[in-house]
């Protein structure tokens with residue numbers, strides 16, 4: 001009886017140590033923390049068109065998952081997500097000629113959603129910063 005209590009006791013301590021360790025790991029890595037927040041921004045502002053796995057809808061909404069177009073130019077992508085996009089673009093060899101409305105997001109939300117889409121579904125990109133978002137707002 002005593003032994004098993006001891007066992008469960010130490011199990012509990014190990015688990016809580018592990019949990020606080022992983023929590024710390026996320027909050028100490030700015031990119032991982034931003035990606036985590038970005039998922040929420042994505043779900044309420046982008047998912048309806050670009051879909052759950054960033055796969056888009058063929059010929060209507062371009063994919064973000066493994067999108068050569070998205071990953072080719074970080075600053076262009078930030079600007080387009082803020083201001084919207086209209087006209088012909090080619091994503092992974094497929095032409096789209098639709099319109100994305102401007103997204104009404106704070107600088108921090110843009111940072112987070114960019115970090116999420118550039119680091120999900122097989123994408124891997126450098127961290128997007130608040131300075132880059134501020135600069136993109138001024139781009140024509």
Ligand code: HEC
Pocket residue numbers: 042045046047048049050060061062063064067069070071077080081085086087088089091096097098099100101103113114117
């Ligand atoms: C109402 C539907 C809609 C919503 C909502 C939307 N988009 Fe788009 N998005 C589009 C369309 C349509 C295009 C292509 C526009 C064109 O053909 O010129 C596009 C293009 C893009 C592109 C560049 C092309 C590519 O696939 O790499 C990115 C990046 C992007 N959207 C990200 C986002 C993000 C991030 C959000 C949320 C903050 C978002 N979009 C919300 C419809 C949408």
